[in-house]
Amino acid sequence: MKITVMGQGYIGLPTAITLSGAGFEVCGFDVNQKTIEQLQSGKIHIVEPGLQLAFDEAVAGGHLHFSSELAPSDVFYIAVPTPFYQDDSGAHKADLKYVESAGRMAGKLLKPENLVILESTVPPRTSEMLARVLSEESGIDMDKIHVAHCPERVIPGNMMFELKNNDRIVGARTPEAAEMAAAIYKKVLEKGVVHKTDDLTAEMCKLTENTFRDVNIAYANELSIICDKMGIDVFELIKLANCHPRVNILTPGVGVGGHCIAVDPWFIYEQFPEEAKVIHASRVRNENKPRFVAEKVIGSLAKVTDTVGVLGLSYKPDVDDMRESPSLELCQILKEKGVNFIACDPFAPYGDLNGISNVSFDEILEKADYLVITLGHTLFKDNKELIAKKPFYDCVGLMEK
Incomplete structure (x- = not known):
């Protein structure tokens, strides 16, 4: 099985390395030519404990290579940024242009039997948008495209351990996509468990996890301000x-x-x-x-x-x-x-x-x-x-x- 990981940043590169270590043939793709050239030269471009060693082992094993030209693949992983911006009214809006762009690129090469996995953290119903974009570019009926949302659950500083040991959520639009994605993660995971659900629930699950922590930290920060006034x-x-x-x-x-x-x-x-x-x-x-x-x-x-x-x-x-x-x-x-x-x-x-x-x-x-x-x-x-x-x-x- 050939897997292409689109985006070689903080999530995409460790993911590509981990998939390669599990025995898959992996291509790390990025539109940034300088990033690809650096990786092809044997040097990673982010700081993460154990990542350079894992990178060296993956490349030496012959299962990992990098390219700035997207090629056909059995599975397309999308691991691109999803920042937010403020509109004219000051409201915070999700910027999904990178997800859409990656989807359109993959859609031009997509075949009915292929799987697209969205790892980027996204607002609810983004997987549906991605399926629509893939359908527009490929000509495949939207309901027959295999899209799964498997949000990353790692923290910088401990990625290489957590990629193999944290439970993973697989939210899919079709039963076939759920089984295909789950099979990949089961081969990667050492201790973690795969939990299957629908795509909307998976999208909301990742947001819920991080929002829980934000609310908890806000309470701590508010206490710090109150305690400052009380000495x-x-x-x-x-x-x-x-x-x-x-x-x-x-x-x-x-x-x-x-x-x-x-x-x-x-x-x-x-x-x-x-x-x-x-x-x-x-x-x-x-x-x-x-x-x-x-x-x-x-x-x-x-x-x-x-x-x-x-x-x-x-x-x-x-x-x-x-x-x-x-x-x-x-x-x-x-x-x-x-x-x-x-x-x-x-x-x-x-x-x-x-x-x-x-x-x-x-x-x-x-x-x-x-x-x-x-x-x-x-x-x-x-x-x-x-x-x-x-x-x-x-x-x-x-x-x-």
Whole structure:
């Protein structure tokens, strides 16, 4: 069986490597020629523990290759970005142009017996849209096209384990598509279980998982703001509350980032604005947290000319993924308010990073008068004593005993 994975980003590349390791013939496809050339040269373009080694083994095994030209395949995986945008009224809308474009490309090569698997996280009824696009391009009746939605369930930093061990949801438009997709995942999974359902339920399931976490984090972030007014250590409070056997409050931070948790709730709210009140309130709370942190930092500076050092720019510890990072939003707010600041993120290139000066850890300790801890990178955890020599604001509880 030949599988083509369309999109070689944070999800597509690890997926292609994992499928190859399970014995499938895999082509990693991407429209970005530079990405393909780098992969063909033997180097991956994202930071992920164990990924380069798995990549080397897959390529050496002869089952994985890369191309910027789409060719016929038994199975087409679509793993492309699904960002959101704000329309003229400020409403958040899902941008599905990459999914549609991938569908139209695959549709030109599609045969009735082929399977199309959509891994990208999408709003409800996107699988139906994809089937329609595939039908338009292929001439195959829409109801006879095999489309399955199998949303990814991995987290950067642990992808290679979770791709093989997390349960997978297979939502399909036809019984045949469900069986075809389930057979693939059963060959990949080592411990995880395949759960079959319809495509609409699968779409909503992924959004539900990430929205649950967004609401939980919003509660933690709201507690941090309330505790700030009361002079209470929010991290101690949450630790004590979580001693209750039925309480599990997550950790507050500078906000919520990443392509999933910061985006997926909007996909629900877009279609159900009158019903999704709690979801909307949580999203607004988390989006406003960087501004709260900025105001706290500015109010804590000894002098307006002090230099602020932001420790962390990615959206989560020990990864290079900066999509929807609240730390970047914090930097932009500091810039708007005329605050002198520099940043340190060991997973990003040093130098100018979209108008942000990213420096080494030694340099930020030397030049910053005040530190803001936005992430628990291992580098920062290992050097808490050095950080403690400066005045600091801890967003994530890194300095807690």
